[in-house]
Each structure stands twice: as C-alpha cells, then as structure tokens.
Amino acid sequence: MRASTGRSELVGLRGWMCAFAFVLSACSRTAGGDAASVPTGEGPARASASSATPTLDAVRRKNFVQCGVTTGVAGFSAPDARGEWRGLDVDVCRAIAAAVLGDARRVRFTPLTAAQRFTALQSGEVDVLSRITTITFQRDVQLGIEFPAINWYDGTTFIVRKSSGVKSVKDLNGATICVQPGTTNEVDVADYFRKHKLTFTPVVIERLEEVTSAYFAGRCDAFSQDQATLAALRARAPNPADHVVLSELISRGPYGPGVMPNDPRWIEIVRWSVYAMINAEELGLTQATIDRALESDDPDVRRFVGTSDGFGPMLGLDAAWAYRIVKQVGNYAESVERNIKPLGVERGVNRLWKDGGVVYVPPLR
C-alpha cells in the first residue's frame, strides 16, 4: 500500500460526503430547477417569485396535492365504503386541488398519527397538513409551521361511560384518563387538573384505534379528545347510548390546515381556498347555483367567480379558481352539512357570524 492509496480514499470519501449532503438538501426541496415550466402569469416579479414557491412548483410538477390527514376520524378525514377520503379537512385539500390544478380529485392522502404529523410536514412528505390540528403558539412559533386559516372551532373534552355518573369534568377527580401523545388534549388535561387541584392517571396510547378500543374495553374511565372527534367515536361505539361526550370544553381548539413557511404564495393559496368556501356561503353561492352566478351583476359575486377584477392571476392561478372550488367541492355550509351533521354534532359556534357563530373571514375584494 502506498500513500497515494490514502489520498484516493480521501477523494472517494469527499465524493460520498457530497452525495450525502446533496441527498439531505434535496429533501428540503429548495432546488428550483423547474421554474421555467411553471405556468405562472407574466411580468418580471412573477418570474423571480417562482423560485421562491417550492411547494407550489412541486405540486404543479407532480400534478397532485399531497395532503396529510388522520388515520380515520369520521367527519374530518376518513375513507368511505369505496375507499374515497371524505371530511371537512379533506374538503380543504380538495378545494386547494380544485383551485391550483383544476380538479378536486387530484389529491393524494397520507394518513398520519398525531405524533407523526408535524415531522411529515416539516420533512416535505406532505404539501399541506389538514388533520384536526389545533393552532397554538408553540406550533406556530417553535415548530415554525404556518396556519393560514381556521376551518373549525373545537376544544378538549371527555367521553365517559354513562354508568360512571360523571356529569362534569370535576367529577373525574382520581380517574384514569386515556390520552394520545403529542396532542393538545394531553397538555390541556394536565393543565386543567393541576389548576383545579384534581388528580388523574394518564394512559398514553398513540394510535386512535388503539386508544379508542382501550377506552371501550374499560382500561380508562374517560378518553380525552376534541368534542367533534369524540362525537364521531361515540357513534362508532358498540352501544353509543352507554357513553356521553361532556358538553363542557376545558380549552379552545381552533383547527386549521398547516403548511411550511418557505412558500408565501402557497400559504396564500391555502388561506384563500378556505376563505373562498366561507365567502361562498356568505354570498349564498352553492354547488347547484354557482353556474348561474357566472351571469350575476352583483360585484361581490362577479369578483368571486372571476368575471371581474382578475383576483385569480394575482394568486398565480386562473380567474375561475374560486368558481371551481364551489363547483367541485361546495361552500363551507355544504361541507359541514355533508361531513359534520351526520355525526350528530351541532354546528354551534362554527356558524357564520351573521347566524350567531364566530366564523368571520376577510372578504374577497
């Protein structure tokens, strides 16, 4: 063996290091090589902006939206009998696909547990995380995730057996409570019990199916989750009448789709896809009436369907983006009616502000 062999070893090693570094940086999807093929409007501003929209570029390139959802929570994201994903959160992904790709069916779903979801988003495995995710300071600031819009207001509560006689959360003193790791519920329960000087024993199980069956099997006196999720689980119980979902909420839980912060255009598209559905409800535009709206003289409606003002191109989309969302997915009320109502969950605060709820979004103008 001569010294030169050692040198060539080093050279080889450097090459290997480069390869590995490249693999790592390729994962971060910052390479904007396909900018030229992206059909975004005109003007120098647009051309320079295209390299700053890695997620949007990637979505257009692969021609589908990769959407992170639950492993199955009826009403929000669950496959139906034909294997088609349905739910309020699923509709957000479909609306984005309708706006960006012109077809609400161009969505692929990645079922994620609560514990996997943020890593999947951060690593770029999904383009948007639409998965009953509570928007919190820590998730926004520390995890660096952008939450462009709120699509449901919920909060932490408990499901208990009717026979236990529990009427309010304070009756749960000393109880064994099932929780899922990495949920806001886990922290909410700890906070609430500490604040009210109560005690409980946690049983922490990650997968929703397993934690649910642990509760139904009697391992826990209560299972803590958000109210609408518990209502969905109760409906699937062997005997739903044996269980009660407490009406008392111990926290506020606004849900919203999450995206990575490195693509401002993508953030705007996600935000306005949700807002478009809510604006459509406010304007009275439904799946059935949206075609008639194309002839409307109402300036708000004309802006919405794209017959005036050209808001679509400002988003880097075509004029009919919002029209397609309503045509293919429906407005917010239709999505709630289709997905949440069958669970027996009242719309409650999730009604529009003018109907007594808190749903109030910026107008499309």
Added chain:
Amino acid sequence: MSDPRTRAVVAQVLVVVGVAAAVSAVAVQAVINLRARGIASGFGFLGRAAGFEIAPGPLEFTSRDTYARALLVGLHNTLRVSLLGIVLATLLGTAVGVARLSNVWMASAIARGYVEAMRNTPLLLQLLFWYSLSQALPAPREALNPLPGVFLCFRGLFLPALRGRAGYPWVALERPVLAGFGFHGGTSISPEFAALLVGLTTCTAAFIGEIVRGGILAVDKGQGEAAAALGLSRSRILRLVVLPQALPVIIPPATSQLLNLVKNSSLAVAIGYADLISITNTTLNQTGQAIEAIALAMAAYLVVSASLSLALNAYNAAVLRRGGSRA
C-alpha cells in the same frame, strides 16, 4: 510507508478523520436545513416544563417538571422493565433449555412447544395478546381478592405497601382501598407494565432456552457420564459439571438476546407503557425537535446496551479464566 504498522496507523487515522468529517458534514447540513424550515434546534427545550403527565411510577413526576426529568422518568421505566426482564428471562430460559433435554417426555415436549410458539410469532403480537388478556380481568368493583389486601382487576394488581407516616418512627402496612374510580393507597402494578414484562420475559426466554440447550449439548457427553460414575446426583452433575463448562458457549449469544430484550422494551409504545421511547415521542411532538430527542434516546440505549454488554463480557472472561485454571 513500507512498514505495515505505520500503514495500519495511517489507515486508521484516515478512517477516523473521514468518519468525523462525514458526521460533521451531516450535522452542519441538518442545522442549515432546520434553519431554512424555521425549526428551533439545540437542547434548550430540556429545561422547559413538560406540561404533560406520566402514569405514576417509582419516580415522582408532575406536569410542571422539565422535559429532562420526563425523559429521565422514561429511562427509569425502561431500565426497570428491562432489568427485571433480564433476570426473569435468564431463569426461565435456563429452565426451558434444561427441560428441552429432559428424559421426561412431557417436560421436553412442553418446552419444545413453548419455544416454537414464542419464536414463530412476532413479539408485538405477543405484547398485544398479554395486554388484551389483562384487559379481560374483572372490573375494579368485581376485582379478584385472592389474599387480604390484594386485588386484581383490569386496572392492575394492587398490593399492600409499607408506608412511613409523618411524626411516627415506625412504618405501617397500607392496604389499597376501593374508592371513587378505583383503588387508592398501597402499591400497584399496571397492566401495561405487567404485559410488557411478561411478553419480553417469555419471548426472550424461548431464545435463551435454545442457547442453553445448544451449550449443554456442546459439553462432551463423557463429562456427564464420568460425573455419574463418581456417584453425583443428576442435579449436581448439571450444576457442578455440565453448566460451568457450557457457560462459555452460552454467554456470548445469550448476551445478544438480553440486549435484544432491552431494545425490544421500546415496543411498549404499542400498549401505552411510559418507556423512554414513549416519552421521547411525546417530547419531540410537543417541541418539534425530533433530531435532538431521538439522538438523546439513541445515546441512552447505546449507554445501557454497551454497559450490559461490557458487564456480560467481563463475566464471560471470568468464567473462561476459571475454566482455564481448572483445565
């Protein structure tokens, strides 16, 4: 460079430098990527309040304690189940290995069936089986009460415990009492802990049983016959003649089985036992600092496994030395 020893040293230095360079390149790239995605990095999160609760165990923990403390509780829980599992699996495994070679047909058949059942089903499935078995026990109000103060139900096994009382110099026996949602006072073993311990012990014991059997068969038959000719009883032949000679064959593969037991304890996540991995999961989820949290967990397993491995290697060396001086 013509000296093979110099060459060897140079090659080793190059390898070390190369590995260090690769590791630092990966670390630098990871930090760049994390910054680009706006993810916080560093170990500052360890000092912050965890905010979640952990099922009660020997170490006190409340949601106001730090993430560092939470991970320590997780490590303690992992060690507790692993060390108990190692002792029990070694004892059971030795018994199974000896039973496999027994002249009593029944004993060897049972041992064989046991080994095959354990070796040919996934451990995760076995854990879920033991856990669901524990959940088939009666409810707290109909708990089995085999001895005074001892209760067994699907919430766990509740036992009396000795407790010191403030102001009294003596300890008193405290019995668990059924109140509210379940039993209070005394001490308890959770079904999660029991299922994990039973699962790890029974599964590892099957593998150790086969290793023990192989070790015994490796000892020259004449040794046993010679001991029998001296009039030693069967159990003494096994204890004094056969097993000591089989040990050098048994210990190295058994070591790796025991290491597996420690690492397999991370399957606890599936049945809700608060082991190191389970706590790490919650931590990385709440802080978003996956790389740091997993690196800590890996370092902990590495230290535990390496210490166990060192201890058993030292024991093996001692056994070999003893055998050598005797020969």
